[in-house]
Amino acid sequence: MKTKTEIVSRLKSLIAGELDVNIKLEQIADDAAFFEGGLGIDSIAIVELISLVEEEFGVQFSDDDLVPESFANLGALADLVARRLS
Amino acid sequence: MTGQHKNENVPEITFLQVEPTTRCNFTCGFCCGRHMDQSDQSWEDFEATMEMLPNIRHIEIQGEGEPLLHPRFFEMAAMARARGIKISTISNGSMFSEKRIGEILDTGISAIMVSIESADPSDFRAIRGGKLEIVEKGIANLLAARNGRGSETPTVGFAMTVLKRTRDQLNPIFELYERLGMDGGILCHLLSDMGAYARHYSDEMRGEVLNEMGQALVWARYAKNIRRPEYRESPIRHFWNDLMAMAKDARAKTEDVAPFRTCPWLDHALYVNRKGMASACPNVKDTSRHGFGHVRSDGIGKIMEARAAMREKLHGGEIPFACEGCFIANSIAHTLKKTTSIA
Numbered sequence: 469m470k471t472k473t474e475i476v477s478r479l480k481s482l483i484a485g486e487l488d489v490n491i492k493l494e495q496i497a498d499d500a501a502f503f504e505g506g507l508g509i510d511s512i513a514i515v516e517l518i519s520l521v522e523e524e525f526g527v528q529f530s531d532d533d534l535v536p537e538s539f540a541n542l543g544a545l546a547d548l549v550a551r552r553l554s
Numbered sequence: 555m556t557g558q559h560k561n562e563n564v565p566e567i568t569f570l571q572v573e574p575t576t577r578c579n580f581t582c583g584f585c586c587g588r589h590m591d592q593s594d595q596s597w598e599d600f601e602a603t604m605e606m607l608p609n610i611r612h613i614e615i616q617g618e619g620e621p622l623l624h625p626r627f628f629e630m631a632a633m634a635r636a637r638g639i640k641i642s643t644i645s646n647g648s649m650f651s652e653k654r655i656g657e658i659l660d661t662g663i664s665a666i667m668v669s670i671e672s673a674d675p676s677d678f679r680a681i682r683g684g685k686l687e688i689v690e691k692g693i694a695n696l697l698a699a700r701n702g703r704g705s706e707t708p709t710v711g712f713a714m715t716v717l718k719r720t721r722d723q724l725n726p727i728f729e730l731y732e733r734l735g736m737d738g739g740i741l742c743h744l745l746s747d748m749g750a751y752a753r754h755y756s757d758e759m760r761g762e763v764l765n766e767m768g769q770a771l772v773w774a775r776y777a778k779n780i781r782r783p784e785y786r787e788s789p790i791r792h793f794w795n796d797l798m799a800m801a802k803d804a805r806a807k808t809e810d811v812a813p814f815r816t817c818p819w820l821d822h823a824l825y826v827n828r829k830g831m832a833s834a835c836p837n838v839k840d841t842s843r844h845g846f847g848h849v850r851s852d853g854i855g856k857i858m859e860a861r862a863a864m865r866e867k868l869h870g871g872e873i874p875f876a877c878e879g880c881f882i883a884n885s886i887a888h889t890l891k892k893t894t895s896i897a
């Protein structure tokens with residue numbers, strides 16, 4: 469079982485290392501929002517991130533998971549990943 | 555022909571979309587074609603367009619109207635076919651009579667997409683003003699006739715426009731696609747908030763535009779659906795798929811939805827509307843201000859100059875006025891901004 473802190477840390481590494489958005493690891497706060505006012509990534513990059521997260525954690529999100537609340541910020545996405553891992 | 559082949563960039567145009575007509579027998583509430591003058595492209599403009607572009611590999615005969623209503627649609631297709639050009643179109647699917655199905659098959663059209671927003675008949679009628687039952691029957695008849703001839707073409711798919719109220723229709727539309735034995739793929743467009751379209755929306759329709767989060771989640775659901783093993787898609791793909799594949803970037807980590815670094819339209823394609831005005835893509839409606847010129851009166855030289863100027867602007871990180879609100883232009887600007895910020 470991974471802690472939320474561990475999941476957040478891996479999500480940050482994914483965004484900084486794999487996502488094609490040129491955001492540095494140290495620029496990402498634990499509760500960063502994805503869109504304007506946060507990381508400022510666009511909708512196409514979010515779709516790419518969802519695929520990367522599923523691959524990285526070996527999980528599959530259902531349609532019920534793909535709702536705004538799950539992608540409000542990094543912490544919410546980490547909670548979703550934790551639920552799927554459990 | 556004025557300026558023919560003078561511009562060295564003409565050979566790069568391998569994709570052409572022409573708008574045969576703005577006339578339509580449906581009344582979709584989001585269609586800007588219903589607010590335009592109802593007219594057909596002249597044969598002279600079509601012929602001139604084909605003559606000035608010698609390297610077209612794929613043509614899309616479709617604009618803001620029902621293409622099959624153009625009285626010379628099949629002659630347009632035949633002219634393209636005689637040059638070995640792949641032909642695509644998008645239809646509302648209501649006019650697949652036995653005679654037209656025969657003509658579609660005889661002309662050798664490669665790919666047909668049928669527009670849809672909902673697989674629910676009453677929703678479909680409320681949005682499009684047409685009957686889903688007739689569209690379904692037409693698709694079934696077209697596929698049966700095609701299969702009866704042992705032909706792989708035309709492939710037949712759906713072109714889906716997603717509104718806020720129809721975002722839960724993704725799965726039912728995929729189910730309908732499978733039930734009808736379709737194989738042309740499903741295109742996913744989001745209700746546009748570009749000015750040229752949105753200025754015609756009612757207040758209610760304006761409320762149907764998805765915000766950025768909503769767009770991302772629809773795209774994600776769509777990407778999941780097209781990765782399902784049950785999803786069948788012929789390798790003979792529609793114009794839109796072939797053109798978007800030209801923008802595929804080696805740096806993208808995912809297969810289906812990836813950020814853009816260049817505009818495939820400005821790299822490889824040209825759009826010519828029913829008045830013979832050339833522009834960057836079908837989203838440019840005010841061609842008197844943002845068009846490249848008329849195919850006969852201005853000629854290819856002027857058109858290519860204007861096209862090169864727009865491409866230079868966009869690829870320099872500035873969104874041209876005509877491209878404001880376009881998801882490709884936004885993605886390019888976003889990617890360039892990020893790249894510039896660390897340079």
